[in-house]
Amino acid sequence: MSTDTEPVTAPQQKTDDAQKLTKFQPGRGLLGLLGMLIVVWFLANLFLAFGYYPQWFGHKIVIAVLALIAGVGGAALLFWFLNMFVESLPQRFSLAVIPYAFLLPAFGLVALVLLYPTIQTVNYSFANSDSTAYVGLQNYATIFQDSEFWASWINNVLWLLIVPAFTVGLGIVVAVLADKLSATGERASKGLIFLPMAISFVSATAVWGLIYAYNNPGQAQTGLLNAIVVGLGGEPQTWLAIETAKLNSLLLMVILIWMQAGFAMVLLSSAIKGVPEDTLEAARIDGATEFQIFRLVVIPQISSTIITVYVTVFIIVLKVFDIVYVSTNGSYDTNVIANLFFNRLFAASEAGQAAAIVVTLLIAVTPLIIFQIKTFRDAEAAR
């Protein structure tokens, strides 16, 4: 991995270039600095103009095209000027600075939209409903006494227990079965099961709304599930209002499993296909059944992929929001923590409590962060 040697070797190889580069070029440096400033100033003004004087641009399409060009072009120009500035510095200095210059825009944005807000949210969680005065631990006391908060966490935990496990399980079943089909059959079935991954949570909820729809008894049932129930002689049900045995939450989980199973299947399928044939052959010679081979030979060899998929889905489920927000908005005891946060912040205007709710979510993801870092370190050590 070490590339530490080139600052020493490169100038020796090309002496005239090195001679030329080591000098400080104030002209280029100034141009780079000025360029960066102008790009930022121009972009800021252009977008303010889009906002406040849309009539200058005539049609909306003009704004759309200009915004596209300015956004992507501006980002590229910014890099170009940044590089010009860094390369103008004396070479020894410039070589030391360049990695940080390459990191700067990326980390600047990460700091702006992730690091600063994390600290600020923790800060807000100790402040009142419009973040104007500190109230100590008041918000935490309020949410911990709120039964809705605990109900939301219980639902979230339920989602976390059920969805990742079912997604991974279904992914394995589909991957194994598809592997036994003809090439065409495998491609077609996997493609169709993978497809829901492309659509939004909102569209998926709209799609499943047609399955769970309810019409009064006596009317034609336009929801598939109720049509089946009525066809079998039952009464139509308002499915998403049934709290018994958390049926409504389970029905919402089905939507997410439907969306994610394809993703799990694709990763697991490629892992299963990567299991060396001779390990399977050896087990067959030893007289193992197909199921034993799968359990004792295949599963251990794909376990790292299983964990990756599980963790990925787990992180998605932890923040599940759209499906609940769009379908029930948390009523009928279906609330989850991200939706509770949203409603506290916007419907109830309780910024302090909302921040405290997010902080509990942050604490919940901390073990995952440690796990991810450990996994990465292990992978690096094995490289």
Add this chain to the structure above:
Amino acid sequence: MSQSLMRDGRPRSYVAIVTMLLLTLLWCIPTIGVLTTSFRTRDDAITSGWWTALFNPVAADWTTANYGGAWVGANMGAAFLNTIVVSVPGTLIPIMFAAFAAYAFTFIDFKFKEFFFLLIIAVMVVPIQVAFQPMLNLLGPNGLGISGQYIAVWLLHTGFGMPLCIYTLRNYMTTLPHSVVESAKVDGCSHYQTFWRLVAPMSMPAIAAFATLQFLWVWNDLLIAKLFLKQENTTVIVQLQQLLGTQGQGQELLTAGAIISMIVPLLVFISLQQFMVRGMTSGAVKG
């Protein structure tokens, strides 16, 4: 069991065929329902389930008027344009920024390199909910005043997409032969030139993979668009959510709107699936 063989010589498994057929059908039914309903008249959609139209397509009352209704009446047309304006830079800008960072992480040694990379891994897991309150204050009328504009949403999507993008690209770049970069150095190329001429073109598979994922993510996002775009700049997903929330709205408009919101991500997904799968699986093998 009778051992009929497939063309490639493997035994045909009827259990697999039947189960997969059922599963695939089960997976498609919801979408087929929406697609069918979107072409039915309002009266038809109210008085009978969508499957009746499929079982008896001649007697059913078909129409394409719902799409016109959703496109103009439900503002899906304007929102469609907005979504493109949000999604394309929301995909390209993070890649540009992240590729430079990934290059530095892979090919240059510097102080605190590991610390910075672990930071990236850590923020990958941080829920985006933490950002809403502080960013609404910062970008809103009392701050920079750009909330509601496209640029606010690009900024957020760029920042949120950045950690995964750096991680993915860096993982891919470590598999590139170091000797190529070394020899470019010997020939006197600066890091900037090496990046553009060698590393960026060689990283195209990983870039395409992440681009597909990020595009889907930005296009399909509800929260950021809902909170940081004003109504006339809003996306199809927010429009669809508003349609869903409106009581008494006919299913026919809603389904047409849903199809409009799904069509681009589906096309992108189908055409770029190969890249994405390759990118995802190579990432997963590395963990």
